[in-house]
Amino acid sequence: xxxxxxxxxxxxxxWTQNPEAVKQDILEAATEExxxxxxxxxxxxxxxxxxxTSKRMIYYYFEDKQGLYARALEAAYAKVRTxxxxxxxxxLEPEAALxxxxxxxxxxxxxxxxxIRMVMIxxxxxxxxxxxxxxxxxLNIAAIEKLHDICxxxxxxxxxxxxxDPVALHWQISAVSFFNVxxxxxFAALFGGDLFTEAGQDALRDAVVxxxxxxxxxxxxxx
Amino acid sequence: xxxxxxxxxxxxxxWTQNPEAVKQDILEAATEExxxxxxxxxxxxxxxxxxxTSKRMIYYYFEDKQGLYARALEAAYAKVRTxxxxxxxxxLEPEAALxxxxxxxxxxxxxxxxxIRMVMIxxxxxxxxxxxxxxxxxLNIAAIEKLHDICxxxxxxxxxxxxxDPVALHWQISAVSFFNVxxxxxFAALFGGDLFTEAGQDALRDAVVxxxxxxxxxxxxxx
Amino acid sequence: xxxxxxxxxxxxxxWTQNPEAVKQDILEAATEExxxxxxxxxxxxxxxxxxxTSKRMIYYYFEDKQGLYARALEAAYAKVRTxxxxxxxxxLEPEAALxxxxxxxxxxxxxxxxxIRMVMIxxxxxxxxxxxxxxxxxLNIAAIEKLHDICxxxxxxxxxxxxxDPVALHWQISAVSFFNVxxxxxFAALFGGDLFTEAGQDALRDAVVxxxxxxxxxxxxxx
Amino acid sequence: xxxxxxxxxxxxxxWTQNPEAVKQDILEAATEExxxxxxxxxxxxxxxxxxxTSKRMIYYYFEDKQGLYARALEAAYAKVRTxxxxxxxxxLEPEAALxxxxxxxxxxxxxxxxxIRMVMIxxxxxxxxxxxxxxxxxLNIAAIEKLHDICxxxxxxxxxxxxxDPVALHWQISAVSFFNVxxxxxFAALFGGDLFTEAGQDALRDAVVxxxxxxxxxxxxxx
DNA sequence: TATGAATGAGGCTTCATTCAT
DNA sequence: AATGAATGAAGCCTCATTCAT
Numbered sequence: 001x002x003x004x005x006x007x008x009x010x011x012x013x014x015w016t017q018n019p020e021a022v023k024q025d026i027l028e029a030a031t032e033e034x035x036x037x038x039x040x041x042x043x044x045x046x047x048x049x050x051x052x053t054s055k056r057m058i059y060y061y062f063e064d065k066q067g068l069y070a071r072a073l074e075a076a077y078a079k080v081r082t083x084x085x086x087x088x089x090x091x092l093e094p095e096a097a098l099x100x101x102x103x104x105x106x107x108x109x110x111x112x113x114x115x116i117r118m119v120m121i122x123x124x125x126x127x128x129x130x131x132x133x134x135x136x137x138x139l140n141i142a143a144i145e146k147l148h149d150i151c152x153x154x155x156x157x158x159x160x161x162x163x164x165d166p167v168a169l170h171w172q173i174s175a176v177s178f179f180n181v182x183x184x185x186x187f188a189a190l191f192g193g194d195l196f197t198e199a200g201q202d203a204l205r206d207a208v209v210x211x212x213x214x215x216x217x218x219x220x221x222x223x
Numbered sequence: 224x225x226x227x228x229x230x231x232x233x234x235x236x237x238w239t240q241n242p243e244a245v246k247q248d249i250l251e252a253a254t255e256e257x258x259x260x261x262x263x264x265x266x267x268x269x270x271x272x273x274x275x276t277s278k279r280m281i282y283y284y285f286e287d288k289q290g291l292y293a294r295a296l297e298a299a300y301a302k303v304r305t306x307x308x309x310x311x312x313x314x315l316e317p318e319a320a321l322x323x324x325x326x327x328x329x330x331x332x333x334x335x336x337x338x339i340r341m342v343m344i345x346x347x348x349x350x351x352x353x354x355x356x357x358x359x360x361x362l363n364i365a366a367i368e369k370l371h372d373i374c375x376x377x378x379x380x381x382x383x384x385x386x387x388d389p390v391a392l393h394w395q396i397s398a399v400s401f402f403n404v405x406x407x408x409x410f411a412a413l414f415g416g417d418l419f420t421e422a423g424q425d426a427l428r429d430a431v432v433x434x435x436x437x438x439x440x441x442x443x444x445x446x
Numbered sequence: 447x448x449x450x451x452x453x454x455x456x457x458x459x460x461w462t463q464n465p466e467a468v469k470q471d472i473l474e475a476a477t478e479e480x481x482x483x484x485x486x487x488x489x490x491x492x493x494x495x496x497x498x499t500s501k502r503m504i505y506y507y508f509e510d511k512q513g514l515y516a517r518a519l520e521a522a523y524a525k526v527r528t529x530x531x532x533x534x535x536x537x538l539e540p541e542a543a544l545x546x547x548x549x550x551x552x553x554x555x556x557x558x559x560x561x562i563r564m565v566m567i568x569x570x571x572x573x574x575x576x577x578x579x580x581x582x583x584x585l586n587i588a589a590i591e592k593l594h595d596i597c598x599x600x601x602x603x604x605x606x607x608x609x610x611d612p613v614a615l616h617w618q619i620s621a622v623s624f625f626n627v628x629x630x631x632x633f634a635a636l637f638g639g640d641l642f643t644e645a646g647q648d649a650l651r652d653a654v655v656x657x658x659x660x661x662x663x664x665x666x667x668x669x
Numbered sequence: 670x671x672x673x674x675x676x677x678x679x680x681x682x683x684w685t686q687n688p689e690a691v692k693q694d695i696l697e698a699a700t701e702e703x704x705x706x707x708x709x710x711x712x713x714x715x716x717x718x719x720x721x722t723s724k725r726m727i728y729y730y731f732e733d734k735q736g737l738y739a740r741a742l743e744a745a746y747a748k749v750r751t752x753x754x755x756x757x758x759x760x761l762e763p764e765a766a767l768x769x770x771x772x773x774x775x776x777x778x779x780x781x782x783x784x785i786r787m788v789m790i791x792x793x794x795x796x797x798x799x800x801x802x803x804x805x806x807x808l809n810i811a812a813i814e815k816l817h818d819i820c821x822x823x824x825x826x827x828x829x830x831x832x833x834d835p836v837a838l839h840w841q842i843s844a845v846s847f848f849n850v851x852x853x854x855x856f857a858a859l860f861g862g863d864l865f866t867e868a869g870q871d872a873l874r875d876a877v878v879x880x881x882x883x884x885x886x887x888x889x890x891x892x
Numbered sequence: 893t894a895t896g897a898a899t900g901a902g903g904c905t906t907c908a909t910t911c912a913t
Numbered sequence: 914a915a916t917g918a919a920t921g922a923a924g925c926c927t928c929a930t931t932c933a934t
Contacts, residue, residue, distance in 0.1 A: 018897095019896085019897070022897090022898090037263070037347075038261050038262075038263060038264070038347055039261075039264065040260070040261060040263040040264040041261070041262065041263035041264075043923095043924075044924075044925065044926090045923090045924080045925095053898085053899095054898075054899060054900080055899095055900095055925095055926090056898070056899050056900075056926095056927090057897090057898070057899080059925090059926065059927080060897080060898070060899090064925080064926070065925070065926090117347065119406070119409055120343055120346065120347060120405070121347065122408070122409055123343065123405055123406055123407075123408045123409050124260075124261050124264075124340065124343060124344065124347070125408075126408045127408035127409045127411070127412040130408075130409055130412045130413070131412050136413070137412075137413060140413045140414065144414065167414050167415070167417070167418065168418060168426075168427065168430065170414070171402075171410065171414075171418060171427070172399070172430075172431075172434070174402065174406070174410070175398050175399045175402035175403070175406075176395070176398045176399070176402075178402055178406060179394075179397070179398035179399075179401055179402050180398070182343070182346055182405070183342070183346055183397070183398075183401060184346075185345070185346045185348075185349045185350035185353075186342055186345055186346050186350045186353055187394065187397070188350070189350040189353045189354045189360075190353070190359070190360060190363045191363065191367065191390050191393070191394075192390070194390070195390065195391065195394060203391075204391065204394070207391065207395075207438070208395075210438070211395070211434060211435075211437070211438040212434075214434070214437055214438065215430070215433070215434040215437065242914085245914090266906095266907080266908095267907075267908060267909085268907085268908095276915085277915065277916055277917080278908095278909090278916085278917095279910090279914095279915065279916060279917090280914085280915070280916095282908090282909070282910080283914080283915085287908075287909075288907095288908065288909090464918095465917085465918070468918090468919090483709070483793075484707050484708075484709060484710070484793055485707075485710065486706070486707060486709040486710040487707070487708065487709035487710075489902095489903075490903075490904065490905090491902090491903080491904095499919085499920095500919075500920060500921080501904095501905095501920095501921095502905095502906095502919070502920050502921075503918090503919070503920085505904090505905065505906080506918080506919070506920090510904075510905070511903095511904070511905090563793065565852070565855055566789055566792065566793060566851070567793065568854070568855055569789065569851055569852055569853075569854045569855050570706075570707050570710075570786065570789060570790065570793075571854075572854045573854035573855045573857070573858040576854075576855055576858045576859070577858050582859070583858075583859060586859045586860065590860065613860050613861070613863070613864065614864065614872075614873065614876065616860070617848075617856065617860075617864060617873070618845070618876075618880070620848070620852070620856070621844050621845045621848035621849070621852075622841070622844045622845070622848075624848055624852060625840075625843070625844035625845075625847055625848050626844070628789070628792055628851070629788070629792055629843070629844075629847060630792075631791070631792045631794075631795045631796035631799075632788055632791055632792050632796045632799055633840065633843070634796070635796040635799045635800050635806075636799070636805070636806060636809045637809065637813065637836050637839070637840075638836070640836070641836065641837060641840060649837075650837065650840070653837065653841075653884070654841075656884070657841070657880060657881075657883070657884040658880075660880070660883055660884065661876070661879070661880040661883065688893090691893095712927095712928080712929095713928075713929060713930085714928085714929095722894085723894065723895055723896080724895085724896095724929095724930090725893095725894065725895060725896090725931090726893085726894075726895095728929090728930070728931080729893080729894085733929075733930080734928095734929065734930090
């Protein structure tokens with residue numbers, strides 16, 4: 001599972017001659033820097049400084065700054081989606097499955113602020129790099145399929161209302177989970193940090209789960 | 224020998240000699256540029272190009288790039304909150320008032336993507352400029368007070384459950400309204416643009432209104 | 447005619463605030479460097495070193511290295527063609543006029559090796575920058591018109607054969623005058639430098655004049 | 670553990686293990702690249718890309734870029750002079766021999782633009798590499814000797830004027846033949862391409878042959 | 893003999909900012 | 914109040930070359 005760095009006779013550069021490790025090292029440093037400062041705010045020199053390689057290697061493996069950013073974005077998506085894939089909902093009843101998925105997403109986003117920031121930055125750039133990446137699109141089909149399955153089972157059992165659009169439901173789950181991390185700085189600055197304490201976040205997650213479940217249920221309160 | 228500027232009250236530069244107008248001109252150009260490219264991505268030269276003034280004036284009135292950004296951010300908040308202030312909910316029943324507020328917020332954010340992008344950018348910068356701005360914080364108290372009033376009336380009338388936190392409710396409303404605009408590029412790139420057509424947005428807004436109302440109601444379906 | 451540099455209170459930078467002088471200064475330094483090392487061999491830093499300005503000014507006035515090269519090429523052509531324009535042949539008989547033009551061209555090229563080198567370099571680059579320059583093409587029409595006039599007069603007087611193509615004649619004159627300078631290094635390295643001493647060059651010029659006159663005369667020796 | 674190259678007489682790399690072939694391969698690629706972009710404009714990576722070998726081989730066989738260039742220049746001279754050597758003029762009368770030599774040189778240069786460009790480049794570099802090459806100088810003695818022989822025979826027969834300098838004559842022939850190729854880009858850009866069509870070149874060659882013959886003849890038209 | 897990985901030095905260019913008028 | 918000219922610091926990137934195997 002872990003990359004065998006193999007740095008016997010280590011010293012600073014004992015691990016070289018291992019391209020994958022070098023690329024990984026660069027990618028991690030780049031993600032930190034890009035997440036912290038954005039695409040144009042990021043400094044190649046800062047990235048190098050977080051690295052055990054030289055500046056030249058960035059260009060050797062990633063062409064240029066934009067190329068490095070694009071790969072870092074892909075890596076961020078890959079990492080997060082891989083984490084999500086570990087969640088097994090197949091055994092749970094539809095309602096329990098949905099509840100768990102929402103709670104998990106909320107917590108998972110919270111635990112991966114770097115990913116959230118990369119996505120924020122990509123949105124600032126109008127998703128230009130995302131569109132150009134074949135790698136990423138594939139990763140997101142699974143997310144929707146999981147939801148699709150839950151919805152269909154819930155409808156069949158009559159616990160969910162008919163015609164729930166899995167994409168719209170995913171949107172709803174993402175919106176709150178994402179915003180919770182992305183807008184925390186401004187929200188806290190304006191309205192205080194109570195929502196972002198441990199207790200506040202737990203309460204928020206529970207409220208979010210309840211709200212989304214309710215909106216999926218079979219018999220909504222008549223208007 | 225000296226250039227005869229001769230712009231007495233007319234010609235291209237007749238509008239100068241009006242400090243407020245010059246500042247306003249700069250601020251608008253700056254907002255466009257910052258919203259489009261972020262803080263470090265924005266170019267002073269581009270801002271000047273969108274302006275009828277010269278580069279020197281930016282430094283004359285706004286100190287430096289950071290200062291200009293801070294003022295542009297304030298202006299963006301001021302403009303949006305002013306728009307919100309026009310909404311009069313005092314006459315409406317609590318439920319109707321809440322429904323209207325949610326729908327309005329959703330549409331208002333949608334109509335002000337530049338504001339959304341400024342806030343995204345500010346979050347990338349950890350709200351450092353927002354924290355420093357006394358101007359902005361004041362603007363947001365009103366927003367919460369409006370919600371506070373609705374909640375208290377709804378509780379008093381028994382249509383809303385007890386103990387609703389206006390800040391948490393504001394968070395919920397903001398999350399979906401904000402995410403709808405901020406993450407549209409990536410979301411559309413990954414899952415298609417159906418949610419972002421006119422029809423899609425209308426349906427989404429209605430769903431959002433319904434969901435939030437439900438979550439505020441007095442008797443949630445027992446778990 | 448001369449640029450008023452006006453450097454009272456001179457010191458190193460007393461002449462600044464005079465854009466034309468700055469541009470001229472850069473252009474001269476650039477021509478030297480480009481002529482010496484070619485387009486890619488030239489170093490911006492070397493150009494700056496020959497200058498009384500800073501590196502930044504090159505980009506301020508000439509966009510980039512390629513732009514500077516293009517302007518330097520134009521300037522080289524302009525300077526040489528201006529020198530040629532001073533030659534007045536109107537009063538001379540056709541044969542004398544042609545003889546004088548050939549001798550002048552030969553000597554003029556010899557006196558302007560920097561121009562020759564710029565043209566050599568431009569040919570290495572397939573005249574890409576020349577093609578893109580509207581400035582230069584205009585300069586060369588005069589050269590041909592001068593020849594055109596001599597040919598027509600010579601034909602009318604019966605001293606030149608009919609149907610001489612002024613462009614072909616210009617080609618012939620240019621070929622020897624240009625090659626004499628452009629290929630001097632390799633030719634001298636291979637065959638010795640006798641042709642390039644003062645005496646050698648004088649003899650060469652006379653031979654060239656005689657040859658070209660002969661080829662223009664009315665009655666060539668029958669084959 | 671060791672990579673099984675197994676290229677016995679076949680496969681992509683079957684031709685390696687043949688040092689001369691490898692060197693030849695590199696030399697051809699290098700000549701193309703140098704001729705196209707000049708010494709500093711040429712890129713080692715581009716040369717490698719045109720090759721079936723690896724970058725390391727260039728340094729192994731040619732020391733460095735400069736060394737490779739020097740060898741490529743030598744190879745270019747060797748190839749062209751070898752082509753010239755095939756021309757047998759011994760059987761022809763002096764005038765016919767000279768006419769044929771001129772025509773041949775004109776066409777030969779035209780057919781070897783890569784050689785012309787190498788010489789242009791070497792002139793830009795003041796023939797520094799040529800001077801250092803013993804190989805090349807030897808190649809050029811034959812060329813002059815051939816002319817020397819023609820001149821002496823012509824003088825003896827009384828068809829050429831006395832005292833023709835074979836080197837000066839070679840210069841004359843080279844000038845037009847070389848310029849015709851070297852300056853084609855700029856000349857065509859400035860004065861149109863008529864001279865460089867098939868028909869134009871044929872006419873030019875004939876005119877050149879006639880002119881040079883005339884200048885060598887015994888009784889020039891009296892001034 | 894051969895190769896993919898790695899690199900230091902140096903090149904071109906950009907940017908926010910200030911100066912002289 | 915306003916401007917065009919000017920700039921230093923720093924950014925991104927390229928290149929010939931060498932190393933480890």
